[in-house]
Amino acid sequence: MSCIEHKTTPSAPGAAESRDYNPFDEMEPRAPLKTPVDRKNGKHVKANAIPPQGVYLPNNNILAPHMKSPEYVQLSTAAAITLGIMGGRMYGCECTRCLNLLLTYPEGCRANCAYCGLARHREADRDYADRNFIRVDWPAVPMTDIIDIVSKDAANSPFHRMCISMITHPRSEEDTFTVLEQWTDRIDPDAIPVSILSNPTTMTRDDVQRTKDLGADIFTVALDAATPELFDRTRGKGVQSPHKWSKYWEIMLQARDIFGPQKFGAHIIVGMGETEYEVLNLVQELVDLGGHSHMFCFFPEQGSLMDHLPATPRDQWRRVQLARYLIDYRDVRVEKMRFDGQGRVVDYGVADAELADVIDEGIAFRTSGCPGKFQDDISACDRPYGDSPPSDIASYPFAPKKKDMKRIRRQLDIPVTLE
Ligand code: SF4
Numbered sequence: 001m002s003c004i005e006h007k008t009t010p011s012a013p014g015a016a017e018s019r020d021y022n023p024f025d026e027m028e029p030r031a032p033l034k035t036p037v038d039r040k041n042g043k044h045v046k047a048n049a050i051p052p053q054g055v056y057l058p059n060n061n062i063l064a065p066h067m068k069s070p071e072y073v074q075l076s077t078a079a080a081i082t083l084g085i086m087g088g089r090m091y092g093c094e095c096t097r098c099l100n101l102l103l104t105y106p107e108g109c110r111a112n113c114a115y116c117g118l119a120r121h122r123e124a125d126r127d128y129a130d131r132n133f134i135r136v137d138w139p140a141v142p143m144t145d146i147i148d149i150v151s152k153d154a155a156n157s158p159f160h161r162m163c164i165s166m167i168t169h170p171r172s173e174e175d176t177f178t179v180l181e182q183w184t185d186r187i188d189p190d191a192i193p194v195s196i197l198s199n200p201t202t203m204t205r206d207d208v209q210r211t212k213d214l215g216a217d218i219f220t221v222a223l224d225a226a227t228p229e230l231f232d233r234t235r236g237k238g239v240q241s242p243h244k245w246s247k248y249w250e251i252m253l254q255a256r257d258i259f260g261p262q263k264f265g266a267h268i269i270v271g272m273g274e275t276e277y278e279v280l281n282l283v284q285e286l287v288d289l290g291g292h293s294h295m296f297c298f299f300p301e302q303g304s305l306m307d308h309l310p311a312t313p314r315d316q317w318r319r320v321q322l323a324r325y326l327i328d329y330r331d332v333r334v335e336k337m338r339f340d341g342q343g344r345v346v347d348y349g350v351a352d353a354e355l356a357d358v359i360d361e362g363i364a365f366r367t368s369g370c371p372g373k374f375q376d377d378i379s380a381c382d383r384p385y386g387d388s389p390p391s392d393i394a395s396y397p398f399a400p401k402k403k404d405m406k407r408i409r410r411q412l413d414i415p416v417t418l419e
Helices: 037-048 078-083 119-126 143-151 174-187 205-213 226-234 245-259 276-289 314-327 352-361 402-413
Strands: 071-073 098-103 140-142 159-166 196-198 216-226 264-270 292-297 345-347
Touching: 037 119, 037 140, 071 078, 071 143, 078 098, 078 143, 098 143, 098 345, 140 143, 159 402, 174 196, 174 205, 174 226, 196 205, 205 216, 205 245, 216 226, 216 245, 216 345, 226 245, 264 276, 264 314, 276 314, 292 314, 292 345, 314 345, 314 352, 352 402
Parallel strands: 098 159, 159 196, 196 216, 216 264, 264 292
Antiparallel strands: 071 098, 071 140
């Protein structure tokens, strides 16, 4: 357990208000099914031994080739479109500003996180390279092809940042170092800074240091769950997964020492059963440590152990987005805010006029993550539609327009102020 005190919501005085949040008791993941022996550990892909031949598009009626990092990585559909590797258009955005890379192996990720499309239990019915992750496909591409394209003109690249997502695999650290080294050998990290989305379970302090020495700029830890109980239920013992809350905090605090203030952070998924009070206290703890929170709205990923559960109600999500932005970027403290008996925000701790300004700016409702080149509170990592469909946007990958702002205000139940 870390030295951090994690606050829980004061008990509710029998309130029977209408449900506009996802409560803990109803967000129970289903149990993983047993995997047939011939599909365990990517056996099937290794037995087929199909040699990779450049770009592999998932779910294309082609058997998944035997691809692995560091030679191959997977990248988000948005990054593949931006790089020109795939055709397609994204609602409201021309490109993504973050080149998200994912290590890949036939065995896939060896963890079993309940909300994740990459989780181990999926080997029963889908090869790793064909699994959806944050709602989209991840084509596999030779790392050298990606570097060749970006290095042609890194200074004018649409990408403001590159991010390597480690997964839980015995080769994850070594291959992250190799991918990072290959990138920084040919692309100036000042032109396109690099973030590491780490896998603390298999990492040591020396590993964290090495990512910094090889040129990484920001180090993040995907806590994902906002409380130790939720973490255990969705990423630990509850789903036969190896992760431990204490180990995640240990690596995050080491990253804080090594990378310094504003250069580390944690991913948090909102709406998996924590209260708004709990998640915002965590946001405050991260700010007090000198870090940032990167927020995701829970979406029931198809094929995951939580795919039968409701997405986060938009009112819960908007309240948390707004309060998190105030804590992260406007020096408002969680102690200034007020919560009801079920932990929901009822007062943001700022004057109405200031609150109206922050809402109208719209930045609070955009995707949050590591910064790009526009300004500190605008994330390069815009993950278009990674946590919602375009028809009901949770995190806006673009500056919300007038009609979006009207909708956001309705969801917040804060009427438009007259000018
Ligand atoms: S460790 Fe990461 S990639 Fe693996 S199952 Fe968990 S969330 Fe998914």
